[in-house]
Amino acid sequence: MTKQVSTKKLSHPPGDFSIWIVIYVELLTFGLLFMGYAFSRRSDVELFNASQLVLNQTSGFINTLILITSSYFIVKAVQSIKTMAKEHQAQANILASKWILSAMFLGLVFLVIKVWEFSNIFSMGITLSTNIYFMFYLMLTMFHFMHVMLGLIILFNIRQKMRLDGYSLEDHIGLETGASYWHLVDLLWIVLFPLVYILR
Amino acid sequence: MNHIKYKLELIWLSLIALSLFAYIMGQVEYFPKLFSILLLLGTLIKGQLIIDYFMGMKQVKLKYRLIPTLWLTIVIIVIAATYYKTN
Numbered sequence: 001m002t003k004q005v006s007t008k009k010l011s012h013p014p015g016d017f018s019i020w021i022v023i024y025v026e027l028l029t030f031g032l033l034f035m036g037y038a039f040s041r042r043s044d045v046e047l048f049n050a051s052q053l054v055l056n057q058t059s060g061f062i063n064t065l066i067l068i069t070s071s072y073f074i075v076k077a078v079q080s081i082k083t084m085a086k087e088h089q090a091q092a093n094i095l096a097s098k099w100i101l102s103a104m105f106l107g108l109v110f111l112v113i114k115v116w117e118f119s120n121i122f123s124m125g126i127t128l129s130t131n132i133y134f135m136f137y138l139m140l141t142m143f144h145f146m147h148v149m150l151g152l153i154i155l156f157n158i159r160q161k162m163r164l165d166g167y168s169l170e171d172h173i174g175l176e177t178g179a180s181y182w183h184l185v186d187l188l189w190i191v192l193f194p195l196v197y198i199l200r
Numbered sequence: 201m202n203h204i205k206y207k208l209e210l211i212w213l214s215l216i217a218l219s220l221f222a223y224i225m226g227q228v229e230y231f232p233k234l235f236s237i238l239l240l241l242g243t244l245i246k247g248q249l250i251i252d253y254f255m256g257m258k259q260v261k262l263k264y265r266l267i268p269t270l271w272l273t274i275v276i277i278v279i280a281a282t283y284y285k286t287n
Contacts, residue, residue: 013264014256020264027271034275038282061223065216071254072212079208176256183255187268190246191275193219194239198226199283 014078015177023184026147030188033143034195037136044132049200051133054124059117060197063110064189070106071186073099074155074179078172086169096175097162100155103182107152114145137196144188151185154178211253218242233284240280247272 013020041048077099084092121138128135158178161167167175222242225235248269252258257265 009261010259011261013260024267027268031271031275035278035282038279042282042285057223057226061219061226064219064223068212068215068219071250072208075208075254180255183250186254187247187250187272190250191243191272194222194226194243195279198222199236199239199279200231 013180015180016173019177019180023180026184026188030140030143030191033136033140034191037140037195040132040136047131048133051131051137052197052200054121054126055137055197056117056120057197059113060193063113064193066106066110066113067186067189070103070110071183073103073106074182077103078175078179081167081172081175082169089168090165093162093165093167096167097159100159100162104152104155104159107148107155110148111145111152114141114148118142140192140196144185144192147185147188151178151182154181208253211249215246215249218246236283237280240276240283244272244276247276 077096080092080096080099084095118138118141121134126134128138155178158175161174222239225231225239228235251265251268251272255268257268
């Protein structure tokens with residue numbers, strides 16, 4: 001009986017289903033941009049390889065570690081509510097709130113590093129119209145940057161609700177909805193980083 | 201039990217290790233075709249780990265899990281194909 005319960009698949013992905021419509025649309029949009037980048041590179045490989053050297057791979061790598069770790073913190077927050085909230089709802093919300101705050105801090109560090117990177121790029125006189133590589137680089141990373149900002153706003157609202165002990169074992173769909181969005185942001189960066197910064 | 205307890209931590213560490221691997225490859229001046237394949241394979245594994253364990257799709261019916269999985273696979277294959285033809 002226990003085995004049957006543990007192996008049964010959920011009928012819907014975690015969180016509100018509407019966020020999954022958003023996630024699938026975002027995946028499609030970014031997927032087309034990633035493939036557009038790869039096809040455009042074929043027309044001038046030398047230009048793409050030379051332009052890529054201008055980027056700071058270390059900051060891209062640090063940002064990868066930051067997003068992976070923040071995603072891990074979000075999973076811990078969801079776990080805290082799922083495992084503790086039945087008996088200790090207040091403590092579960094406090095613990096989950098700390099995980100969310102840690103994830104938000106890392107998200108902010110990500111943005112600071114990106115702003116620093118953008119300012120370096122702009123100080124070199126590079127813009128969207130410099131060449132096709134930088135058009136894709138700026139478009140992809142700025143678009144992703146906006147997603148991180150939106151993710152932070154969502155996490156902020158989740159934390160506000162947690163401060164009021166707003167999530168329980170029965171009702172934590174809002175938390176799972178925000179978590180799913182944050183993992184999307186992480187997933188997109190996981191493909192973006194090697195494609196734009198490393199692959200040549 | 202401990203295996204289950206630390207599963208999430210193992211996944212997190214795997215993601216960190218694969219990212220470090222990618223970064224080190226990026227530091228090498230000579231970048232052969234094999235590196236591109238390994239890099240994309242590592243990206244595929246990382247993406248699937250996030251989809252399955254962070255997004256929780258491993259516990260969800262296959263039709264929902266297939267959408268991000270297919271997205272990731274198609275994107276990686278198309279990138280690999282374009283790089284294979286140009287390098």
